Amino acid sequence: MTLIRGTGVWTPAVHAFLRHLTVAAPGIAPKVLGLAEGEEILSYIPGRVPAITEFSTVSVAAVRSTGRLMRRLHEASRSFRLPPGVEWHRTRAAAGSRVVICHNDVSPRNTVFHGDEAVAFIDWDFAGLTILGGIWRMRSGSSRRSCRTQAAACGAGPRICPTVGHE
Helix, strand or coil, X not given: CEEEEECCCCHHHHHHHHXXXXXXXXXXXXXXXXXXXCEEEEECCCCECCCHHHHHHCCHHHHHHHHHHHHHHHHHHCCCCCCCCCXXXXXXXXXXXXXXXXXXXXXXXXXXXXXXXXEEECCCCCCEXXXXXXXXXXXXXXXHHHHHHHHHHHCCCCCCECCCCEC
């Protein structure tokens, strides 16, 4: 199975990074299969993606596993170099020791689960440089406990849920 989606100016950067992840962190993201008529063709990742109505019921175990998957992503991102002339969709930070390439839109709707285990992230359009910390947003039903649990699992800093005001 495949997924066909529209593209943007960020697509070359995202595709380069997804190709890197195929080797550096296999299975964490869809594989780039090609481009056709202005659309990207990506591999389909089987599993369950929670519906918006389920966000408030995401288990602590699922939040923890998402943190572990984010840590794996961040570790794999450290060896990636953006090809010359290619740009991210948006960039939040300049290069530095606490900067990683981040998904920048991690939420239950962009996470594939097998049971309570997060196995992959999808919808990479907002990927780019980010300062490590303050990276998880449970858009609905977010609790301070779940944000702290996830942040601890991925090694995030003290400000862990800026979009909902948790510190």
